Amino acid sequence: MKLLFGLFGAALSMPVASIAGICSLEFGYVSSFRQALGVGVLVGSVLLLVASTLFLVGIPSTLRRLRTQTNSSN
Structure with a gap:
């Protein structure tokens, strides 16, 4: 599950970063x-x-979960 959260976070990082930059300019945090x-x-x-x-x-x-599935299928 951590693997999926990592991929999801990486996919969302660029849109969130651009929104943070836009909001910081609009709300007056930066000049x-x-x-x-x-x-x-x-x-x-x-x-x-x-x-x-x-x-x-x-x-x-x-990897542990994949090894368990591979060993049980034999």
Whole structure:
């Protein structure tokens, strides 16, 4: 399940990052377009880091489950 959450988070990271940059500019948290891009890059980087961590943590349990299914089919 962690593997799927990691993939889902990675797929959502870019749209969420762009929305964060746009909202930061619209709500007045930043004063220029370059700062809004920086906010988007920062949010996107954090989301990709979390998504890749979840993906890597989910790999061992997925491999264990696949080995169990392969061994039971023999």
